[in-house]
Amino acid sequence: MSRYFTEEHEWIDVAGDIATIGITEYAQEQLGDIVFVELPNEGATFDKGDDAAVVESVKAASDVYAPISGEVVEANSALEDEPALVNSDAEEDGWFFKLRIADASELEGLMDEATYKKFVASL
Amino acid sequence: MTGKDDIATIEEALPLEALPLDAWHRAKGARMVGFAGYHMPIQYDGIMAEHTWTREHAGLFDVSHMGQLTFSGEGVDDALETLLPSDIKGLKPFRQRYSMLLNEEGGILDDLMVSRPGVPGEEGGAFDDAVIYMVVNGATKYDDIGWMIEHLPDAVTMNHMADQALLALQGPEAGEAMAMLVPGTADLIFMQCGPFEWNGVPLWISRSGYTGEDGFEISLPADAAAAFADALCALPQVRPVGLGARDSLRLEAGLPLYGHDIDSRVSTIGADLGFAIQKRRREEGGFIGHARVMQELADGPGAKRVGLAIEGRLPAREGATIYAGDVLVGDVTSGGFAPSVGAPIAMGWVSLPHAALGTALEIEVRGKRIAAVVASMPFVPHRYRRKA
Numbered sequence: 077m078s079r080y081f082t083e084e085h086e087w088i089d090v091a092g093d094i095a096t097i098g099i100t101e102y103a104q105e106q107l108g109d110i111v112f113v114e115l116p117n118e119g120a121t122f123d124k125g126d127d128a129a130v131v132e133s134v135k136a137a138s139d140v141y142a143p144i145s146g147e148v149v150e151a152n153s154a155l156e157d158e159p160a161l162v163n164s165d166a167e168e169d170g171w172f173f174k175l176r177i178a179d180a181s182e183l184e185g186l187m188d189e190a191t192y193k194k195f196v197a198s199l
Numbered sequence: 200m201t202g203k204d205d206i207a208t209i210e211e212a213l214p215l216e217a218l219p220l221d222a223w224h225r226a227k228g229a230r231m232v233g234f235a236g237y238h239m240p241i242q243y244d245g246i247m248a249e250h251t252w253t254r255e256h257a258g259l260f261d262v263s264h265m266g267q268l269t270f271s272g273e274g275v276d277d278a279l280e281t282l283l284p285s286d287i288k289g290l291k292p293f294r295q296r297y298s299m300l301l302n303e304e305g306g307i308l309d310d311l312m313v314s315r316p317g318v319p320g321e322e323g324g325a326f327d328d329a330v331i332y333m334v335v336n337g338a339t340k341y342d343d344i345g346w347m348i349e350h351l352p353d354a355v356t357m358n359h360m361a362d363q364a365l366l367a368l369q370g371p372e373a374g375e376a377m378a379m380l381v382p383g384t385a386d387l388i389f390m391q392c393g394p395f396e397w398n399g400v401p402l403w404i405s406r407s408g409y410t411g412e413d414g415f416e417i418s419l420p421a422d423a424a425a426a427f428a429d430a431l432c433a434l435p436q437v438r439p440v441g442l443g444a445r446d447s448l449r450l451e452a453g454l455p456l457y458g459h460d461i462d463s464r465v466s467t468i469g470a471d472l473g474f475a476i477q478k479r480r481r482e483e484g485g486f487i488g489h490a491r492v493m494q495e496l497a498d499g500p501g502a503k504r505v506g507l508a509i510e511g512r513l514p515a516r517e518g519a520t521i522y523a524g525d526v527l528v529g530d531v532t533s534g535g536f537a538p539s540v541g542a543p544i545a546m547g548w549v550s551l552p553h554a555a556l557g558t559a560l561e562i563e564v565r566g567k568r569i570a571a572v573v574a575s576m577p578f579v580p581h582r583y584r585r586k587a
Contacts, residue, residue: 111543114513114565136516
């Protein structure tokens with residue numbers, strides 16, 4: 077399984093034609109205490125860059141974009157009861173949704189972990 | 200119903216300035232943001248933790264961005280009674296009162312605290328024998344100063360104390376913490392104030408604040424602020440708290456934030472701040488904006504500032520529109536998750552027929568309607584120290 081990252085601080089795990097998407101440790105740290113996550117419905121389809129989810133911290137609402145195109149096959153229902161899971165485990169249990177990848181070539185423009193780390197360090 | 204955009208524009212146009220405790224905040228690990236023209240700490244450990252700490256112990260806030268003004272000379276009380284709708288002549292020495300500046304149409308230019316630091320010429324005064332000490336909002340202070348210069352007679356001298364810092368210590372343990380450094384403060388009750396001293400530093404301390412908790416606001420020379428803040432934070436009850444928690448605390452306390460919940464387009468009565476206009480002032484008038492106050496007292500305001508309890512977990516934020524069925528009846532002016540309530544809450548303006556407590560309304564958030572009920576404020580009971 078390979079993990080990709082975006083400049084919008086999302087991570088994407090790819091297994092076969094399914095991508096699991098969440099926000100990074102850096103993103104949750106910047107957002108602060110998360111109190112609500114609005115997730116997409118199963119079956120929704122997104123083009124790369126579409127608004128896919130909204131994460132509400134105590135202070136503000138922030139959009140989460142679809143980092144690649146695809147159809148939502150599952151949303152993380154655990155976040156409905158425990159949105160703070162995004163704070164405590166952003167890059168594993170705090171995942172947002174899974175997409176059936178529409179165009180695998182879109183992954184090519186994304187960063188690997190080492191590149192993303194450098195990107196964050198430069199901010 | 201918000202002047203937020205105007206303030207944001209000003210913030211972008213001018214470079215941010217540093218406040219006296221800038222380096223102190225950064226050393227404490229604060230995340231700094233632009234607010235009211237200054238670099239200010241939004242949070243240290245996290246908004247939720249800081250909010251809860253303040254409700255259970257004591258939080259130290261830096262509010263040095265606020266404008267601290269003194270008024271001296273002949274006829275200060277008379278002059279200020281033309282500018283403020285509150286009873287200034289009846290304000291006793293060492294007492295503080297909430298008031299506001301109104302424009303000719305009765306719109307709110309700013310809300311503020313006014314206090315009498317003693318009797319000029321007698322012992323126990325402060326601020327070079329000033330007649331009145333006033334604290335105004337940071338984002339509006341220069342407009343306030345301009346407005347007051349225009350309307351005050353020459354015999355009254357207004358001084359902007361740009362070299363004074365202002366701290367707030369808030370929470371149920373604020374009293375015991377403050378008494379360890381400044382024992383005399385133990386005798387103060389809510390809205391009393393007076394001059395004190397700590398390690399030779401003159402302090403002006405009032406028992407007041409903007410969180411709904413017991414606590415103090417402390418005016419002191421900017422060059423002594425870091426040492427005093429360190430001394431407070433060395434106490435086990437005290438931790439620094441940022442603007443983020445200050446906002447969630449004041450929202451739970453039902454207190455309006457200028458530029459958001461109140462601004463120059465709304466009036467005192469609609470804003471439910473009529474308590475700041477004492478009976479004599481209502482009857483006699485003689486202040487700018489009196490006509491609107493009397494008209495709204497007689498006929499009712501067109502809309503009211505209300506609290507909104509929200510069903511579910513999705514927060515409704517500033518700018519969200521409020522509906523009664525298909526009819527647009529108002530908008531949210533402050534909103535967010537309330538840590539001490541454990542649910543989202545909001546403050547907003549709703550047209551009068553829909554503003555009664557218990558009225559079921561809907562708020563539109565990202566195209567969805569969420570259920571809300573007009574709720575009494577404060578959302579979290581005030582715990583001011585009203586008796587010695």
